[in-house]
Amino acid sequence: MLQLENLTALRGQCPVVDAVSASIGPGELIGLIGPNGAGKTTLMRAALGLIAHQGDSSLARLDPMARARAAAWLPQAREIAWGLSVAELVALGRLPHGRDHGAQGAEAVAAALARMGLENYRVRIATQLSGGEQARVLIARALAQQSPLILADEPIAGLDPAAQIETMEVFRAHADAGGAVLCSLHDLGLAARHCTRVWVMDRGRLVADGPPATVLSRALLADVFHIRAHFEDTAQGAVFQALSTLKR
Numbered sequence: 001m002l003q004l005e006n007l008t009a010l011r012g013q014c015p016v017v018d019a020v021s022a023s024i025g026p027g028e029l030i031g032l033i034g035p036n037g038a039g040k041t042t043l044m045r046a047a048l049g050l051i052a053h054q055g056d057s058s059l060a061r062l063d064p065m066a067r068a069r070a071a072a073w074l075p076q077a078r079e080i081a082w083g084l085s086v087a088e089l090v091a092l093g094r095l096p097h098g099r100d101h102g103a104q105g106a107e108a109v110a111a112a113l114a115r116m117g118l119e120n121y122r123v124r125i126a127t128q129l130s131g132g133e134q135a136r137v138l139i140a141r142a143l144a145q146q147s148p149l150i151l152a153d154e155p156i157a158g159l160d161p162a163a164q165i166e167t168m169e170v171f172r173a174h175a176d177a178g179g180a181v182l183c184s185l186h187d188l189g190l191a192a193r194h195c196t197r198v199w200v201m202d203r204g205r206l207v208a209d210g211p212p213a214t215v216l217s218r219a220l221l222a223d224v225f226h227i228r229a230h231f232e233d234t235a236q237g238a239v240f241q242a243l244s245t246l247k248r
């Protein structure tokens with residue numbers, strides 16, 4: 001679904017994404033984690049071909065319409081420019097499939113609204129919703145796109161705990177249905193509980209790639225995140241709690 005080969009993105013002379021090679025297949029929910037400034041957003045934007053890059057991304061090679069059918073993009077900034085109704089905004093997710101929304105389009109929009117619990121918001125003006133409600137609308141638009149791959153930049157930031165869990169469950173369901181999701185996260189607990197795999201970025205490099213329980217070792221948490229944490233695999237799933245900071 002996505003292959004990256006030596007993907008590199010420069011800011012000035014400085015590589016903020018440095019020779020990243022990795023791939024994503026169906027069924028995966030990948031948590032892209034790393035400290036502030038590690039290069040997570042830049043990696044996703046380069047993979048999508050939204051910024052200049054070196055190396056190769058299988059998505060960036062596609063023409064824009066084919067790329068939009070292959071991957072939905074949820075940027076960190078949740079900007080809703082127009083005062084459209086929620087249903088109209090979510091229907092914009094159908095644009096990569098042509099102007100005629102048709103029965104399949106209407107079904108996809110209805111399913112996305114239902115999945116995000118937005119049926120009662122259909123006629124509300126999207127710009128008049130709360131930040132968390134707008135976030136759910138934008139996720140619904142991405143789901144309505146029916147692209148196999150979703151790239152989401154901090155999709156749970158600013159959401160209440162229930163909405164965070166629900167969002168991760170929506171992504172997991174998308175992966176379980178044969179799609180895949182790459183989402184950047186700062187909540188390592190949610191990453192550990194919900195993701196099938198994590199990619200860890202540090203200073204532009206992909207320094208670890210594997211199942212959360214293997215990757216989130218005491219040494220990695222100290223080296224990359226400068227924290228000490230409690231991490232335990234329990235009957236209720238992985239439990240993670242950051243305990244204290246370590247000297248950088």
Ligand SMILES: Nc1ncnc2c1ncn2[C@@H]1O[C@H](COP(=O)(O)OP(=O)(O)OP(=O)(O)O)[C@@H](O)[C@H]1O
Pocket residue numbers: 011016034035036037038039040041042043
């Ligand atoms: N437009 C830009 N011009 C110059 N430097 C930039 C630009 N965008 C990002 N950078 C730099 O690139 C590096 C990586 O930024 P990026 O936004 O990818 O990090 P991130 O891992 O997503 O961070 P965060 O967790 O804080 O959102 C940072 O050092 C940042 O200052």
